[in-house]
Amino acid sequence: MPNGDYYIQMDSLLELLRHQPVIGLVGATNSTTKYGNIIYRDLLRKGFQVLPINPRAETVDGYPAYKGLSEANAHTAIDLLVYVIPPKYTQKSLEQALALNLKRVWIQPGAGDAEVRSYLEENGFEYVIDDCVMVKT
Numbered sequence: 001m002p003n004g005d006y007y008i009q010m011d012s013l014l015e016l017l018r019h020q021p022v023i024g025l026v027g028a029t030n031s032t033t034k035y036g037n038i039i040y041r042d043l044l045r046k047g048f049q050v051l052p053i054n055p056r057a058e059t060v061d062g063y064p065a066y067k068g069l070s071e072a073n074a075h076t077a078i079d080l081l082v083y084v085i086p087p088k089y090t091q092k093s094l095e096q097a098l099a100l101n102l103k104r105v106w107i108q109p110g111a112g113d114a115e116v117r118s119y120l121e122e123n124g125f126e127y128v129i130d131d132c133v134m135v136k137t
Helices: 002-019 035-045 067-076 087-099 114-120
Strands: 022-026 049-053 080-083 104-107 126-129
Touching: 002 035, 002 080, 002 126, 022 035, 022 067, 035 049, 049 067, 067 087, 080 087, 087 104, 087 114, 104 114, 114 126
Parallel strands: 022 049, 022 080, 080 104, 104 126
Antiparallel strands: none
């Protein structure tokens, strides 16, 4: 069961979403059966500016994709990172996010685990974990 801090962070990130932040989607993909594409298209349809981040993609749905957080953030300052990748990769990407001071993150169900949660807590991230951004926007 989430604690009170979870709900404070959820409220804060939901408020951020009301102001149409720039979202970096880590794990965006062209595969229409994967959440990296489903969430990407959903957020675009809702009017968000979404930067697709995938080291193996040149484009996602015809839009330029970024190889990593540094490249995407240099193009347009990212307000919120949304993760749709396996936890072991989420952990590595969060280390890069911390170095870039990108500390507002949304960890989709399946993209986090206990280690990811501990890393977020230990490093002062503002985060939501195991909740779907599509449902909340």
